[in-house]
Every structure is written in structure tokens, then in C-alpha cells.
Amino acid sequence: MALADFLAELEQLASEAEAAFAQAADPAALESARVEFVGAKKGRLKQVQQGMRSVEAADRPAAGKQLNDAKNRIEQAAQQAQQRLNSSDQQTAAKPAFDPTLPGVRPRLGRLHPITQTIADMKDIMGRLGFTAVEGPEIEDDWHNFQALNIPLEHPARDPLDNFYLATAAGSTGAGAEPTLLLRSQTSTVQIRVMSETPPPVRIISLGRVYRPDTADATHYPMFHQIEGLLVDRQVTMADLKSVLRMFCQSYFGGQDVHIRFRPSFFPFTEPSVEVDMNWQSGWMEMGGAGMVDPNVLQAVGYDPEEVTGFAFGLGVERICMRRHGIQDIRDLYTNDVRFLQQF
Ligand code: DAH
Numbered sequence: 001m002a003l004a005d006f007l008a009e010l011e012q013l014a015s016e017a018e019a020a021f022a023q024a025a026d027p028a029a030l031e032s033a034r035v036e037f038v039g040a041k042k043g044r045l046k047q048v049q050q051g052m053r054s055v056e057a058a059d060r061p062a063a064g065k066q067l068n069d070a071k072n073r074i075e076q077a078a079q080q081a082q083q084r085l086n087s088s089d090q091q092t093a094a095k096p097a098f099d100p101t102l103p104g105v106r107p108r109l110g111r112l113h114p115i116t117q118t119i120a121d122m123k124d125i126m127g128r129l130g131f132t133a134v135e136g137p138e139i140e141d142d143w144h145n146f147q148a149l150n151i152p153l154e155h156p157a158r159d160p161l162d163n164f165y166l167a168t169a170a171g172s173t174g175a176g177a178e179p180t181l182l183l184r185s186q187t188s189t190v191q192i193r194v195m196s197e198t199p200p201p202v203r204i205i206s207l208g209r210v211y212r213p214d215t216a217d218a219t220h221y222p223m224f225h226q227i228e229g230l231l232v233d234r235q236v237t238m239a240d241l242k243s244v245l246r247m248f249c250q251s252y253f254g255g256q257d258v259h260i261r262f263r264p265s266f267f268p269f270t271e272p273s274v275e276v277d278m279n280w281q282s283g284w285m286e287m288g289g290a291g292m293v294d295p296n297v298l299q300a301v302g303y304d305p306e307e308v309t310g311f312a313f314g315l316g317v318e319r320i321c322m323r324r325h326g327i328q329d330i331r332d333l334y335t336n337d338v339r340f341l342q343q344f
Contacts, residue, residue, distance in 0.1 A: 001051060003059040007066055013037070013048050014070040021077035030081050037074055045074065114344040115225060115333060118321040119207045122227055125251040129244060131205045131229060136190035138209055139166065142180040144189040148196075148300040149269040157185075157268070164211045183211035187228035188269060188314055191293075194230065195301035200308045201233035207317065218329045225317035232293065232303065232310030238262075238272070241290055241311035245276060249287075253280045253324060265289060269297050270312060278323075285323055288315035 017037040024030040038045050048067075055063045112120070123133045136144075151157050164183040190206035206228045214220040231240065242260055249258045261284060262274035270291025277284040290313035295305035318330050325344070327333065332340055 001054040003055055003063060006048075006051060006055050006059075006063050009048050009051065010066055010070045013044055014073045017045075017074040018077040021074075021081040024081045024085070027085055030078075030085060033081070034078060038078065045071065111341070111344065113333075113341065114321055114325065114327075115317060117344060118317055118324075119225070119227075121252060122207060122248075122317070122320075123205070125248055126205045126227075126229065128251075129247060131203050131231075134190060134194055134204050134206050135208065136184070136187070136193050136206055138184055138211075139181055140184040140189050142182075144192045145182060145184055145186070148192040148297065149188055150294050150296045150300070151268045155268065162212060164213060185212055186210055186314060187226040188312070190228055191230045191269075191297070191312060192301060195232065195298075195303060200303055200310075201231075202310075203231045203233075205229045216331055218331070221318070221330050221334060223334075224330070226288070227315050227317055227320075229313045230293070230310060231312075232298075232308050234308055236292075236309045236311055238274075238292060238311065241292075241313065244311075245290070245313065249278050249280070252320065255280075257281070262290075265291075267291055269294050271295070276313065276315065280323065285319065287319060288313065290314070 017033070020033040020037065021030070024033050035043065037043055040046070048070075052060065052063050052067060127133070145151075146155070146158055156162075163185050166181040166183070187206050187208055187210060190204075190208075194202055194204050194206075208225060209223055210226050211223050214222055216222065229244070231244070242262065246258070246260045249260060250256060257280065259279040261277040261279065263277065265273045265275045267273040267289050270289075271294045273289065273291035276287045276290050278287050279285070290311065293310040293312050298305040298308065298310070318333060321327070321333075322330065
């Protein structure tokens, strides 16, 4: 083979290789260019190199020098391509992992428990009716849970079988000088706390846990929630009570189609007293108790029953929540099965 032909072949090879490496856009393309041009067995450089044997012996030194130059060019092109790909790798890695200009994806952070949601809704509705939410302690004394609420010593509501009394330091349940403590059995305790500290008028609600030693079944649980309401002012009537309860239920259940019914009842702290029933979509449901604050209670907190009157109510939060969502068993609310909770 003439030297000129060999050199032309070399030049052709080197420039094609340079172009191929320069265009390699990713590691796979780089690798296939390497195989094509500098592959150990079938690489094109190898083939051209074999052609050198047929070059005239006198021309071989010159051919060999050119061959080395061509090898160097190709190797350099391959290295440059390699460096280029490495540094663009780093650039991608240094970029933020997300594009802040794209619309966001809301993270799944869990959700509020249905009872927590219900409490928030109730505070919101009653807030719009002018009632301020207040808190009271869950561990109560005899005065706030019973005595001031006109529940005398011998009253069956104090039965140890119906209350979670707490052992006092003396190891007894309140005998002697130790105050009797218990987990509150009703949120009516908060009425006493508020009225003892605030002169009338008052307009409050209190939402929280209450405790009774009931065996858990579809409608009972030893811990549940009540919403307590209290309004004391001049000339408060049962009509006000019924209006407030109706507006409350209509807002919570969403519609005019909600009705309130009173049935005569008895509670030591109200006179007259009623059971409150609600009708929404189908049938009457018991919600809790209500009435006009008993003059004895007003007196116990230092109010003048000749000056002010008031209404009070205490409703079961779970019942109301269960009715709205069609929950059949109160235990579902406290088993905390995520598949159940996810629905709210
Ligand atoms: N505390 C009563 C209960 O737990 C409910 C109740 C009835 C609350 C009448 C009141 C009321 O404020 O006036 O069964």
C-alpha cells in the first residue's frame, strides 16, 4: 500500500473518531464510540494499524509516526468527552432536586381525628353565635362536679360505681380532710368554674373529655366528649335555649331540615330540665340534657337569682359526630384503625 493511501486512511479515521467523541451525549454513547474506534479486537484503529504491514518497508517509520499521532488525537478526544460528561453529571447533582416554578404537590401529613374535627366545627359554630370556648380540668373535686351543681351528698349520681374516684394521699376516696377527687363525669363542672370567677353576663361553651365506668359497646365508651353551653343574663328564656340549639344543629348538619324537640326531664342543676332530641333526615336522636339554671346553682356561685337567669345544655359530641358521618359504633372512633380514620 502506498504511504499516501495509508496516511489518508489514518486521517479519515482520526477525524471521524474526534467527531464521534465530541458528539457523545451520555456515557453509553461514549462507550460505543470507544468500542467502534479503539476496541481491542474489532476497533477501526486496530484494522487501520494492520494495514501498515503492507506499506513499503522504507516508508514504515514515517507511517508509524503518523499512526502514533492519530492514536494520540483519538485518545485525547475520548478523554475530553469523558471529562465533559463527568462535569455535567456534577452539575445535575448540584441543581435543586425540584423545580420551584412548577405547581406544588400537597404532602400527605395525616389528618385530624374525626372528633377533633367535630370539636373544631362546634367551636366555630358556637363562636359565631357569640359563645366563647373555655377549658376546665379533667380531674375535678367534689364541689365542682357535684356540690355546686346541686347534687347533694346522698345523690345516686355520686355512686362509686358510676364515677372514677381517685385515691387520695391518705389512700381513701376523700374521707376526712382529704378532698375527694375524680375524673369529671360531666362538663357541667366548667359552668361552676366560670361563674365563680366571672360576674354575669356569661356566654360560654366548654368541649372536652368526661369519664364514666361504662363497659364499652356500640354506644358506650368509658371516656367520651361533651359540649357544655351556658348563657346567663337578664331575662333568658327556654325559647332562647331552643333557638340556640336549633341554630347550632342546623349549622352543623347543614340545612333547615333539622328539628329540635324537648322532653321533660330532671337534672339537679336545672329547673325546668329537658332531654334534647334532634331530627335530621330520619327519626329522633337523643343529644343530651338542658334546662334553665337552677336558682340554687346561681346562688352557689354568688349570682343573684332574682337578677339573672340562664340556660345550660350538655350534649354528647360522639353521638352528634356519629350521626353526621353515619358511624354505627363508637368504638370505631377509638380503635384508631388508619383505614377508618383516613375517611375523614
Ligand atoms: N351534665 C349532664 C349529663 O352529663 C348533661 C346536662 C344536662 C348538662 C342539663 C347541662 C344541663 O348543662 O343543663 O348528663
